[in-house]
Amino acid sequence: MAGARGLTIGRLAQDAGVNLETVRYYERIGLMPKPDRTSGGHRSYTAEQGRRLAFIRRARELGFGLDDVRALIALAQPGRTSCAEVQVIAAAHLETVRAKIADLARLEAALADTVDRCRGDTAPSCPVIEVLCA
Amino acid sequence: MAGARGLTIGRLAQDAGVNLETVRYYERIGLMPKPDRTSGGHRSYTAEQGRRLAFIRRARELGFGLDDVRALIALAQPGRTSCAEVQVIAAAHLETVRAKIADLARLEAALADTVDRCRGDTAPSCPVIEVLCA
DNA sequence: TCTTGAACCCGTAGTCCCTACAGGTTGCAG
DNA sequence: CTGCAACCTGTAGGGACTACGGGTTCAAGA
Known part of the structure; x- marks a missing residue:
């Protein structure tokens, strides 16, 4: 053994x-x-x-x-x-995660909106570029 | 001038x-x-x-x-x-963002669930730790 | 004109969390 | 005893900055 x-x-x-x-x-x-x-x-x-x-x-x-x-x-x-000490760390992390999700959701909305307006053709103008140049 | x-x-x-x-x-x-x-x-x-x-x-x-x-x-x-070329880049990025959101949402659910079960007191056992030790 | 001090210069190192090499040594099955 | 997989160390790279230290330049006020 x-x-x-x-x-x-x-x-x-x-x-x-x-x-x-x-x-x-x-x-x-x-x-x-x-x-x-x-x-x-x-x-x-x-x-x-x-x-x-x-x-x-x-x-x-x-x-x-x-x-x-x-x-x-x-x-x-x-x-x-100590459940209390653990909770402080975990809750703070949860807040961080939630904030990231909120950020990304805003991003997603803006991007999706702009991409939707893309005709995807060979046109020389593009809504995405226009947003970036605004 | x-x-x-x-x-x-x-x-x-x-x-x-x-x-x-x-x-x-x-x-x-x-x-x-x-x-x-x-x-x-x-x-x-x-x-x-x-x-x-x-x-x-x-x-x-x-x-x-x-x-x-x-x-x-x-x-x-x-x-x-070229709207088409721009769209390829933007759409791919949108996909990445959506995947990240989905990942974080799963994370958030798991974390929130565990933290909710925390009593936040000085007990020597804690659901968060238990999940990690599982 | 001179003096101050803010703004600039450059190069390097640190952040976070690994990942990937290169060039060598050890362990073990056949 | 041979061969080769798994291990060893140390270092560099990645993405996207940020921060530092020690020096120089600019522009405004006295």
Whole structure:
């Protein structure tokens, strides 16, 4: 039992659905811990470290920035979780997402409106260009 | 009449609502032409160049990438405008914007759902963390 | 005419989050 | 023991700026 060899970086990355180079990047910036090494210098990960990478990936999928992820990891430590603190981060992020959606929706409306007026022919005048020159 | 002095970079930037350093950046990457210089080396712009910067800024506001902007500028030259070619660029961009909105909307739903379940108190368990650990 | 100080100059580095190389070494199956 | 996939390190690139530092020029007021 004691000799259970760890996971390779490739395995870890694949399991979490993360690019292998990204894992090394996370290590460089201190988001992932420095793993043990084999005698030859290859990284060897524990299952716990695999869960951490998966956590990061899910947080990234929800659009959290790496600084937020760092904070969330700290708050996810057993015994340290405070729903109130987590909520502050998540709610702020939600606001950011909503603001982005609103921005893009305005953009979409303006663009769609202009493109609709395009006849799409070889005419030398074009509503899109006119909007830009206005 | 002949001596009408040009616009300073600061004036140009302010008129277009663009950061001054951004104008120099646009020059470096060839999006803005190299302007005349005063005897002391300061940039001196024409009104035409001011219109170009404003064009760029409006295109950026509509979310076009710099490569798209470059293409649109080429198509905006008098006599070269082809509504069909412009439409290809604008329609592709519109698709990108719509895809981003759809992505963010999914995100927003997932986040809002989770945050709603937060009691926001000092409880040691938190729905957000649980989702991330799942 | 001189002096101030705002505006300009240039080049480089930092932001965010990876991704992709290049050129070498290790691990393991056959 | 050979071959080759997987790993190693370090560095550069991407998009679109933004910010800095240390120097120079311009224009207006005294």
